[in-house]
Amino acid sequence: MIAVVDAYSARASSFGAAADAYERGRPPYPESALDFLLPGGTPRVLDLGAGTGKLTRQIRARGLDVTAVDPSEGMLGELRRAVPEVAAHVGTAEAIPLPDASVDVVLVAQAWHWVDPARAVPEIARVLTPGGRLGLIWNLRDERTDWVQRLGTIIGGEARRETTMGPPFGPVEAATFGWTHSMQPAELLDLVASRSRVILLPKDERAAVLAQVRQLVTTHPALLGRDSYALPYVTQCAYADLP
Secondary structure: OHHHHHHHHHHHHHHHHHHHHHHHHOOOOOHHHHHHHOOOOOOOEEEEOOOOOHHHHHHHHOOOOEEEEEOOHHHHHHHHHHOOOOEEEEOEOOEOOOOOOOEEEEEEEOOHHHOOHHHHHHHHHHHEEEEEEEEEEEEEEOOOOHHHHHHHHHHOOOOOOOOOOOOOOOOOEEEEEEEEEEEOHHHHHHHHHOOHHHHOOOHHHHHHHHHHHHHHHHHOOOOOOOOOEEEEEEEEEEEEEOO
């Protein structure tokens, strides 16, 4: 089991090698999803697995106190440039560098499938105040659109994520939100280049994948000749509270 966890940790930490592409190509999150995940009032929030701070800056824009934690110093470098006023620390879901009961909400964006829940859940509960909340969120490409389905054939399709949290957290509340993100051709290539399975490919294989995406852009009727695309997403959310 430890070997599997270490393999996942290595894959998760690979994002630092493509932090700039991640920052340019990855979308934000719909505000309706944050409305669902965040409780009322002014909770202190930990953005766990914060990456380049896509979610961090949206939380900060709501006037909330937010702390960022990520295993990649490269990713945190981008985050610090975007929101220098936010405290950012190297750490993981299994070893969070924060004191006990120091935050009211922990949000994990695009990252829960990288952690070991058996170790992460009690560690997250440790840093939460009584009654605190763990929220999960993923942007998943909506592959009901033909060109998006073909993109998935090239880079790997999307699948709903596992949202099990377990004790000591209570029942899970879940919701999905459909929306579209406008992006330019270069940003679509950055989106692909920032995926872990692409980052870890040998250089020639990575180049071949990006060449296939360029061919899709220059041949598919929905994309040909356009200077921007509306990429449809389904954002999957879930949360559970401590007693």
